[in-house]
Amino acid sequence: MKRRTKPSSYDVFSAVGDPTRRRVLDLLSRGELPVRHIAAPFAMSRPAISQHLRILRNAGLVRVRHAGRERFYRLQPQPLREIHNWVLHYERFWRGKLKALGEYLDQEEEVTPKDSANDA
Numbered sequence: 276m277k278r279r280t281k282p283s284s285y286d287v288f289s290a291v292g293d294p295t296r297r298r299v300l301d302l303l304s305r306g307e308l309p310v311r312h313i314a315a316p317f318a319m320s321r322p323a324i325s326q327h328l329r330i331l332r333n334a335g336l337v338r339v340r341h342a343g344r345e346r347f348y349r350l351q352p353q354p355l356r357e358i359h360n361w362v363l364h365y366e367r368f369w370r371g372k373l374k375a376l377g378e379y380l381d382q383e384e385e386v387t388p389k390d391s392a393n394d395a
Contacts, residue, residue: 287354288361290334295319296327303337303350310346 291297295317302313314324328348331337335354340347 287334287336287357290330290336291355291358293327293330296331299324299327299331300336300350303348304352307340307347307349310348313348 291300298316299313302308302316310321310324310328313328314321317324328337328339332339332348336351337348338351340349
């Protein structure tokens with residue numbers, strides 16, 4: 276049986292991989308906004324912003340609320356936990372590597388004091 280994967284438009288990593296979509300998420304982190312306010316800071320058409328919002332919505336990163344003819348979007352941060360957990364894995368990896376490097380450098384400093392290096 277073939278395993279189905281999420282379409283890339285549903286993938287949180289793909290969704291935040293685009294700088295425009297990250298800026299949209301930054302705007303929405305301040306609160307709910309209508310599409311016209313989301314589109315205002317960008318040098319692109321509203322349909323282009325709507326495509327970005329659709330990708331964010333499909334990834335579960337934003338929710339839409341209709342009020343009359345306007346659509347209001349708000350951030351749904353829960354899917355970002357997947358990215359946080361992935362980054363945390365590598366943070367632990369690098370923390371261990373940097374600690375080992377620091378210990379190595381401390382040992383090297385004990386073997387070769389700074390003053391003896393300046394005497395030459």
